[in-house]
Amino acid sequence: MARFFIVITIVLINFILQTTWPMQIFGISPNTAIIIVVSFAILRHEVEGAMIGFFAGLLQDVFFGVIIGLNAFLYMLIGFFSGKPFKEFYVENYLLPIALIGITTFLFNFAYYLLNFLFRARLDIFSYVWSIILPSTLYNIAITLPIYVFIYRINSRLESHEKHSRKIFNR
Amino acid sequence: MKILRNKKTVFLLVGIIICILLMAFTVGNRTSGFVSNVLGVVVVPIQNVMTGVGGWFSDIRTYFTDMNYLVSENQRLNSEMEELLLALNRLELLEAHNYQLTQLLEMDQRYPRFETVAADIISRDNNNWNTRFIINRGYTHGVEQNMVVVAQGALVGNVTAEAHNFSQVTPIIDDASAVSAAISRSGAIGFARGDIMLGSQGLLRFETDIDADILEGDELMTSALGTIFPPGIHIGIIVEITEPSPQGLIAIVQPLVSFDNLNAVLVITGVSEDMDYDDYEYSYAEITLGE
Numbered sequence: 374m375a376r377f378f379i380v381i382t383i384v385l386i387n388f389i390l391q392t393t394w395p396m397q398i399f400g401i402s403p404n405t406a407i408i409i410v411v412s413f414a415i416l417r418h419e420v421e422g423a424m425i426g427f428f429a430g431l432l433q434d435v436f437f438g439v440i441i442g443l444n445a446f447l448y449m450l451i452g453f454f455s456g457k458p459f460k461e462f463y464v465e466n467y468l469l470p471i472a473l474i475g476i477t478t479f480l481f482n483f484a485y486y487l488l489n490f491l492f493r494a495r496l497d498i499f500s501y502v503w504s505i506i507l508p509s510t511l512y513n514i515a516i517t518l519p520i521y522v523f524i525y526r527i528n529s530r531l532e533s534h535e536k537h538s539r540k541i542f543n544r
Numbered sequence: 545m546k547i548l549r550n551k552k553t554v555f556l557l558v559g560i561i562i563c564i565l566l567m568a569f570t571v572g573n574r575t576s577g578f579v580s581n582v583l584g585v586v587v588v589p590i591q592n593v594m595t596g597v598g599g600w601f602s603d604i605r606t607y608f609t610d611m612n613y614l615v616s617e618n619q620r621l622n623s624e625m626e627e628l629l630l631a632l633n634r635l636e637l638l639e640a641h642n643y644q645l646t647q648l649l650e651m652d653q654r655y656p657r658f659e660t661v662a663a664d665i666i667s668r669d670n671n672n673w674n675t676r677f678i679i680n681r682g683y684t685h686g687v688e689q690n691m692v693v694v695a696q697g698a699l700v701g702n703v704t705a706e707a708h709n710f711s712q713v714t715p716i717i718d719d720a721s722a723v724s725a726a727i728s729r730s731g732a733i734g735f736a737r738g739d740i741m742l743g744s745q746g747l748l749r750f751e752t753d754i755d756a757d758i759l760e761g762d763e764l765m766t767s768a769l770g771t772i773f774p775p776g777i778h779i780g781i782i783v784e785i786t787e788p789s790p791q792g793l794i795a796i797v798q799p800l801v802s803f804d805n806l807n808a809v810l811v812i813t814g815v816s817e818d819m820d821y822d823d824y825e826y827s828y829a830e831i832t833l834g835e
Contacts, residue, residue, distance in 0.1 A: 389587060392667035392678070393594040400744045402670040419552045423559055434566075435580045436587070437669040437676050437712065439704065439720070442566030449559050453552075485673055490719065490740075504741070509672050 376531050380425055383527070384409060388432050401505070403512045404478060405520060406433065410448055411474050412524040414456035426452025447484055451477045470521040471514055478513040482506040580707040584682065588710045591666040592680055599807070660694075660810040661685055666710070675718045675743055679809060682709040686813045690772050695809045698778040698800035699723070699766060703811065711811075716779065717743040717803055724770035725750060725779055730757035733767050736779055736797060746803050748780070750795040754788050764797055774812075 387405050395402040406429045414422025430448030434441045455473050486501055495501070570577075663679035681687045683706050693700040693713050701715035714721050718738045725736040734752030742748055750764060762782045768775035780799035 385587065389590050389594060389667070391670045393591055394598055395668065395670045401672055404671065420555055423556060427559060427563075431579070432583060432587075433671070435583050435707075436667070436678055436710070437671070437674065440567050441570040441577075441579075442563040445566065446560065446563035449556075449563065453556050453559075482672070485671070489673060493720070495719070495740075500741070505672050 375534060379527065379531065380413065381428065383524075384425065384429050384432065388429070388436075392436070398512065399508070401508045401512055403516055404481070404509060405513075405516070406430075406448070407451060407478050407481060408470075408474055408513060408517055408520045409524060410452045411455040411477055412470060412521045413528070414452045415470055415473065415521075416525065416528045417456065418458065419453050419456035422452030422456035423449045424452070426450070443488065447481055451481060467518060467521070471517050474517045475510055475514045478510045479506060482509060580705075581709075584707045584710045588666065588678075588680060591678070592664070595664065595666045595807075658812045659814045661687060661813050663687070663711075663809055663811055665713075665807050665809065673740065674714075674720070675738075675803070676704070676712055676714050678710050679713055679811070680710060681811065682707050682711050684708060687711045687811050688813075692773055692777070692812045693809050694777060694812060695801050695806055698780070699773070700801050700803075700806070700809050702772050713809070715803060716799065717746065717748050719743065723773055723779065724767045725764050726767035726775075727752075727756070727758055727782075728763045728765045729759075730762070732756035732758055733769060734792075736764060742796065746799065747783075748797050748799060750782065750797050751791070752793050752795070754792050756793055758782060758785060758793065758795060760785060 384406070387409055391402070391405055410422065410426040410429050413425045426448035427445050430443075430445035431441070433444040433448075438444055455477060459469060483502075483506060486495075486498070486506065490501065491498070661681055663681040663685075665677050666680045668677045669675060679687075679693075687703055687706050689703055689706055691703045693702060693715075699716055701713050701718070701721060703711045704714045705712040716723055716736060716738055719740040721738040723736040724733070726733045732752050734750055734756065737749045737751060739747075739749050750758075752758060760782055764779040764782060766773040766775055766777045766779060778800050780797040780801075782795045783798045784796040786794045786796070
């Protein structure tokens with residue numbers, strides 16, 4: 374139960390911080406929600422990753438979406454597939470979160486462009502990739518490590534706490 | 545069905561189905577639901593405080609840096625206010641005059657006066673694609689979907705979703721926004737559309753006919769053709785006219801509202817039925833006509 378509340382609080386605080394004090398550089402803000410979803414997915418695998426992704430996306434949808442469910446869908450997929458066990462990496466290896474966040478941020482923005490812009494005949498795909506998708510991907514990669522380390526520490530605290538109490542999430 | 549033996553895959557499929565159902569239920573009709581209201585009650589008060597604190601910090605910063613500027617600004621504004629007071633007096637006189645003449649003509653059509661609700665912008669979309677923002681007034685304050693939002697005497701956008709204590713506003717510079725607009729000088733009509741590339745500079749596009757009468761410096765207003773926006777609300781000034789293309793003429797519009805430092809808006813909740821001229825206290829009540 375402690376995990377449930379702490380994860381929800383982290384996602385909520387991240388959302389509030391991002392939407393009130395955005396850390397914009399040249400008009401581009403990072404997508405820290407993706408970083409949090411992917412970090413938890415790496416540490417806790419598919420099912421929890423998908424659940425956290427769904428919640429983070431739902432939050433975005435409820436406040437800023439035109440329809441509810443689109444962001445929830447995309448973030449859920451991100452959480453699920455980032456949670457796949459990558460046997461070549463240990464969770465302590467920082468290359469995995471950086472690579473995964475680079476890939477997922479790029480794919481998320483690209484999917485968002487396809488679903489929201491291409492269908493409205495915004496066809497100039499390369500200028501969108503160049504001026505929005507690539508900068509936000511690079512920005513996300515740049516701030517991945519502090520957030521991943523923060524979540525890694527919170528997660529190990531929670532796991533040592535859970536060892537002493539009853540198991541809730543059985544994998 | 546071998547795929548269904550994997551519990552995780554089943555879980556993902558259920559999640560996908562939930563998302564698709566949610567999208568199907570909310571497409572074209574984003575009414576406020578239970579989830580929106582619960583999240584609103586949790587998130588909106590914190591966003592209110594955070595925005596307030598952010599404003600407080602920037603207030604302190606500007607307090608120390610802008611003293612000289614403020615003094616000169618104050619002088620300028622004072623002299624401007626004197627001029628405006630003069631103009632206002634003149635206009636009040638004209639308005640009263642106009643009212644009496646209209647009464648004489650028994651004209652029923654009058655310019656409506658809007659009823660408004662003031663709201664603060666408490667958060668902005670940060671996904672780099674859309675520029676929608678959240679205001680701290682919801683349906684308990686009378687804000688509903690498709691209501692028009694104005695600020696600084698010009699058009700900001702419209703309400704695209706509402707919940708218990710917050711509403712979502714899509715500004716005119718958002719890529720998904722299209723407003724039926726007209727040039728006030730010539731009456732040329734077209735669409736004022738948001739564009740993500742122009743929106744980052746606070747500009748938008750005006751698309752009109754290839755032979756439309758349009759010049760740089762023309763004023764753009766909402767036209768009478770739209771369904772959401774009432775006619776005659778200022779949008780902005782034409783700053784650049786691009787080369788005519790087969791699709792028509794495209795002009796760049798500088799909106800009158802500066803979206804970068806916008807933090808409070810007015811939502812037009814309705815049109816008051818009658819203009820209550822009895823409430824006016826004219827200091828020149830002895831205006832008589834035709835004598």
